[in-house]
Amino acid sequence: MYNLAKIKVLGEELPIARYLLKKLRDKNTSLSEFRKAMSNAGKILAIESSRELMWRQEKVITPLNQEAVELELINQPLLVGILGAALPLMEGFIDIYPDAPIGLVAAKRNEIYGSINIDIYYKRLPERYDEIAYLIDPMLATGKTMDKVIDELYKRGIKKIIIASVISSKPGINYLLSLYDNLVIYSLSIDNNLDDNFFIIPGLGDAGDRGLGIEPH
Numbered sequence: 077m078y079n080l081a082k083i084k085v086l087g088e089e090l091p092i093a094r095y096l097l098k099k100l101r102d103k104n105t106s107l108s109e110f111r112k113a114m115s116n117a118g119k120i121l122a123i124e125s126s127r128e129l130m131w132r133q134e135k136v137i138t139p140l141n142q143e144a145v146e147l148e149l150i151n152q153p154l155l156v157g158i159l160g161a162a163l164p165l166m167e168g169f170i171d172i173y174p175d176a177p178i179g180l181v182a183a184k185r186n187e188i189y190g191s192i193n194i195d196i197y198y199k200r201l202p203e204r205y206d207e208i209a210y211l212i213d214p215m216l217a218t219g220k221t222m223d224k225v226i227d228e229l230y231k232r233g234i235k236k237i238i239i240a241s242v243i244s245s246k247p248g249i250n251y252l253l254s255l256y257d258n259l260v261i262y263s264l265s266i267d268n269n270l271d272d273n274f275f276i277i278p279g280l281g282d283a284g285d286r287g288l289g290i291e292p293h
């Protein structure tokens with residue numbers, strides 16, 4: 077099913093990913109613990125997906141005046157976060173890639189006649205960026221928000237998009253795969269279903285409300 081795409085589910089191979097998912101899914105997790113777990117999820121997503129970026133060898137001289145050859149990024153990836161749930165997850169990415177430029181998009185999901193419509197109401201993206209972009213959002217539910225933002229990124233010259241999410245739904249991934257054949261997706265978990273309100277189940281609830289500490293109105 078996922079022949080041309082690359083999908084990495086970190087919870088299948090990294091115990092720490094399951095440990096973070098336990099914290100994030102538990103409805104009794106406090107705000108500070110939730111944020112910490114999100115930020116750590118961002119770090120492991122950033123680290124595990126570093127193989128998707130372009131690196132060059134670079135020589136350094138150690139304090140013992142010895143040469144060592146290690147790696148440096150050829151270009152910084154653009155870190156694009158979808159507000160507001162992505163904020164604590166972005167923190168982890170920024171820790172790992174402190175020199176990376178940041179783009180922000182805010183999107184609202186509107187339910188109309190039993191389906192979801194996306195309204196992008198804020199965009200702070202470069203006019204052109206001919207490099208790799210991360211698309212960072214803890215939840216990939218129907219996939220419609222990501223679809224809108226992917227479109228914005230391709231219009232700006234982005235040549236490869238790495239989706240980084242904490243929980244993705246099977247229907248949401250299938251929706252994106254039906255539209256794009258070259259997606260790279262890193263997620264801590266893939267959950268099977270969406271409920272009648274298009275929330276991922278079992279999921280972790282509303283990642284925006286839980287990570288920001290308020291319900292908007």
Ligand SMILES: O=P(O)(O)OC[C@H]1O[C@H](OP(=O)(O)OP(=O)(O)O)[C@H](O)[C@@H]1O
Pocket residue numbers: 158159160161162183184185192213214215216217218219220221222248274282283284285
């Ligand atoms: O895959 P989709 O069905 O498009 O849904 C995913 C979107 O829903 C959540 O945001 P939400 O609408 O709750 O906004 P918030 O982050 O501001 O709370 C989530 O953070 C994604 O942005």
